[in-house]
Amino acid sequence: MHARGIAACLGAAGVLAAAGSAQAAQWADGAEVYQKVCRYCHEANVGPALKGRELPAEYVQRVVRMGNRAMPAFRPSEIDDALLAEVARLINTSATLAKE
Numbered sequence: 001m002h003a004r005g006i007a008a009c010l011g012a013a014g015v016l017a018a019a020g021s022a023q024a025a026q027w028a029d030g031a032e033v034y035q036k037v038c039r040y041c042h043e044a045n046v047g048p049a050l051k052g053r054e055l056p057a058e059y060v061q062r063v064v065r066m067g068n069r070a071m072p073a074f075r076p077s078e079i080d081d082a083l084l085a086e087v088a089r090l091i092n093t094s095a096t097l098a099k100e
């Protein structure tokens with residue numbers, strides 16, 4: 001589990017690099033950010049599942065900006081405030097994953 005987490009983090013460096021590159025900062029909407037960034041860890045047993053837990057949007061936004069141990073922090077240049085608010089709302093109101 002531990003080793004797997006590390007491998008996933010190394011893989012995620014690619015995700016982060018993509019998010020930081022000039023044209024990749026243009027996500028279409030919050031759903032796309034979730035699909036292409038958050039889901040990479042949060043539906044792969046690297047990070048805890050986020051959906052269906054009614055996590056407060058404010059809390060989600062804070063964790064994404066501050067990071068927390070293996071959870072990387074994202075800057076506004078990577079995910080801007082409006083998109084982050086959308087992602088947070090989406091997570092807050094999402095139903096539990098069907099699978100699992």
Ligand code: HEC
Nearest residue numbers: 009012037038041046047048060063064068069070071072
């Ligand atoms: C590189 C993998 C990775 C990516 C990408 C990632 N996370 Fe995380 N996230 C984690 C891990 C690991 C944790 C658990 C941190 C801890 O508690 O040690 C976490 C924790 C969280 C938490 C706290 C969950 C809880 O149970 O309290 C939230 C909220 C969160 N992430 C939101 C997001 C959002 C939103 C995105 C997309 C913008 C995202 N994360 C992208 C790895 C990731």
